[in-house]
Amino acid sequence: MRLSKIFIPTTKEAPADAVIPSHVLMMRAGMIRPLAAGIYSFLPFGYRMIKKVCEIIRREMDAIGGQEFHLPALNPKEIWEKTGRVEAFGDILFHVKNRDYVLAPTHEEIIAEIAANHVKSYRDLPQIWYQIQTKFRNEPRPRSGVIRGRQFLMKDSYSLDRDWEGLDKSYELHAEAYRKIFSACKLKFFEVGASSGAMGGTGSQEFMVESEAGEDTCVICDNCGYAANVEIAKANSTPYKRDDNSESLKEIHTPNVKTIDELAEFLKIPTTKCAKSRVYIHNDTPILVLMLGNDEVNEEKLRIALGAGKIRPAHPEELSEITGADAGSIGPIETNLQIIADIKLKGANNMVSGANKNDYHISGIDFDRDLSNIKYYDIHYVQEGDLCVNCKSPLRVVKAIELGHIFKLGTKYSEALGAKFLDEKGEEHPIVMGSYGIGVERIIACLIEQNHDEKGIIWPKEIAPFQVHLIGVNMKNDEIRSTCEKLYFEMNESDIEVLYDDREDVSAGYKFNDADLIGIPLQVIVGEKNLAKNKVEIKHRATGNKKLVEIGLLIRTLQDELFLP
């Protein structure tokens, strides 16, 4: 491709509203342009990368027996009502104004509908159906360039199996395909178990990339590889170090002391001698939750600990009625509430907590001696430096971007939409489904997040829009031009993907900066002085290393560099 012919509008400066590196560089390198909040046009250079990523995805999906579909984005609302997801998605679902249609945010319904009509026998199973298609979600706050958009490309696939064992297999096939896809994209990623949330189903896993721009928080053990979303992550908790003597209970007047920090300061004690109280409503029943010091309640863990049901924090106006005091003075002594305490508090003594009377606290609380109606669970968030549950190495807490998510759905959608099959005995069963997604633009954004410097993008050799960037330093020099043209022809003949900067009206420095910005892994620079010695220069974008090569050896050298046959 000739740079004089392909539309790559690079810029020296980035728009002020681009904040994260991938967004800045995708703009500057002429890959994308914004149209509205969370909606981007992909320009030829950016779309070329999209196609590269899609190629890899298709290759791996086809390898596990996936069949590519192209489903409609415009869906009758009715089908979404059958599964209750008009309500479940709420404002996230785009509604069409002049007809009862919605814009699809995902495609479980459509897949189940097709299966309901056409998959009738166990002989038709299993199936893996996938597509790469535009999804629409009315995100309340799009952000970070293409990382969270209102319109985005998603590879979504769906497995149809006759039973749960089959689903396990399809699920594992996807997990393995996803590992291959992200590895082929040269991404440093990790996998975490995730809660399946409102999607329904029994198991789910996320594929994450560590990044400051991430919206999820994960816990990672660099030693043994343990990784989990902080919502469910566990750590090895050390038992509470009891004081030798337990003091007796004592009421203390603590005017205007509300927070744990204020309490610790007021009494001149460490926060770890304080127990923080939170009141939750579990299926209409209030419960008292106790945390050590300033630890926050991990509501997802609390939900799991309590088993079935809904939980919510009590409203401030409810507190006084339930406990006799307002937030800041609530505690475990003299209460009838079921107490749920974090595991870190087990065995604690000489603790201070609220007195259930405004402006009073109680000291000398011995959890073993004084509290009977109490259960202990791990309900705190793992913190940086806590020790790994497996190997007791210090854990890291990191921000991460979710690249892919795989779900065991079960029969929720097949039952709602009547997707059933007959087994060998002629008995009818709902199809067991799985659903699996990859954010295509996110792969590209993550690639850039992981591979860039102050000058621009650094594409890995294995996945780059082009492999070689051929630069004629001065195209008005006839020798340079004819050499470039010859090399360009030879590279094309050798199936080397080459971007050829044949622009006449651009200075050398401009070309070099553009080349570093758009980040093709190898640059071949044809300049006057080296040409006189019958040589050209190869520069590695990643390292900046340069070497001179005889023109006659260039193609072979490039092939070696690019691991081509």
Added chain:
RNA sequence: CGGGGCGUGGCUCAGCCCGGUUAGAGCGCCUGGUUCGGGACCAGGAGGUCCCCGGUUCAAAUCCGGGCGCCCCGACCA
């Protein structure tokens, strides 16, 4: 949805507080010329609904009110 910020040629921004020449700069763009190994130089030129609507005023980019859009933080996120 709560908090904060912003909106002026294609881009980055100044001007606004304290209303008053023809609304500026750098980059980019066009024409011609000179350059040609790290975003060159000279000369000439094009390009503006100062986000929109309303108000105040002799006079509004500037002050006031309303709206819209965009960004950031938070909440939310199958």
